Amino acid sequence: GAGVSQSPRYKVAKRGQDVALRCDPISGHVSLFWYQQALGQGPEFLTYFQNEAQLDKSGLPSDRFFAERPEGSVSTLKIQRTQQEDSAVYLCASSGRLAGGAQYFGPGTRLLVL
Amino acid sequence: AQTVTQSQPEMSVQEAETVTLSCTYDTSESDYYLFWYKQPPSRQMILVIRQEAYKQQNATENRFSVNFQKAAKSFSLKISDSQLGDAAMYFCAYRTATNFGNEKLTFGTGTRLTIIP
Numbered sequence A: 001g002a003g004v005s006q007s008p009r010y011k012v013a014k015r016g017q018d019v020a021l022r023c024d025p026i027s028g029h030v031s032l033f034w035y036q037q038a039l040g041q042g043p044e045f046l047t048y049f050q051n052e053a054q055l056d057k058s059g060l061p062s063d064r065f066f067a068e069r070p071e072g073s074v075s076t077l078k079i080q081r082t083q084q085e086d087s088a089v090y091l092c093a094s095s096g097r098l099a100g101g102a103q104y105f106g107p108g109t110r111l112l113v114l
Numbered sequence B: 001a002q003t004v005t006q007s008q009p010e011m012s013v014q015e016a017e018t019v020t021l022s023c024t025y026d027t028s029e030s031d032y033y034l035f036w037y038k039q040p041p042s043r044q045m046i047l048v049i050r051q052e053a054y055k056q057q058n059a060t061e062n063r064f065s066v067n068f069q070k071a072a073k074s075f076s077l078k079i080s081d082s083q084l085g086d087a088a089m090y091f092c093a094y095r096t097a098t099n100f101g102n103e104k105l106t107f108g109t110g111t112r113l114t115i116i117p
Helices: none
Strands: A005-007 A010-013 A019-024 A031-037 A044-050 A053-056 A065-068 A075-079 A088-095 A109-113 B003-005 B010-014 B019-021 B024-026 B032-039 B046-052 B064-069 B074-079 B088-096 B111-116
Touching: A005 A088, A010 A019, A019 A088, A019 A109, A031 A075, A044 A065, A044 A075, A075 A088, B003 B088, B010 B019, B019 B111, B024 B074, B032 B064, B032 B074, B046 B064, B046 B074, B074 B088
Parallel strands: A010 A109, B010 B111
Antiparallel strands: A005 A019, A019 A075, A031 A044, A031 A088, A044 A053, A065 A075, A088 A109, B003 B024, B019 B074, B032 B046, B032 B088, B064 B074, B088 B111
């Protein structure tokens, strides 16, 4: 595809609901990243995949957060039993082997937990 | 752990003038990448410029250039001939050059740039 796409763009959830956020990376990009961006802050790393392997999940804030990329392309970030503190923009990025370290970001999903 | 510091929460510049955004970082590694990303209001993060630490030459992309001082661990962004479309939040980011298992970006807190017409 032309760029990284994410869906939904906006999500309102009631506290305690489960949500699933989808990311479609740039075609052929082997690495996929999830970041969380609070209002007025820089993105914070959550987790990262190389193909289908989750190589680093050190940034996931709790066991309510789960990410998968079963076929090495599309990824889903799932948040169970959402809390108000989960309200943020969730950014997905991808990079290729020849990208020289640069990551290309999607538009983000803005999650609001009421 | 690596840290990235942007000490200017907000900056403003007159249209057509030049502005410099500051970034410092802390690392014990010798090989890494540094980036500047731009995030316009309610729009997605865009890569502005990229620097490889082993290259002494400063990166340049049109009106955007960096001043990379490896010994001082400083990586500032200069925007020449500022345009209204440059208004955005600018983030400095660091990534180790090790390719396997450690590709995450570490971001600074950002500098909000306002362009004055």
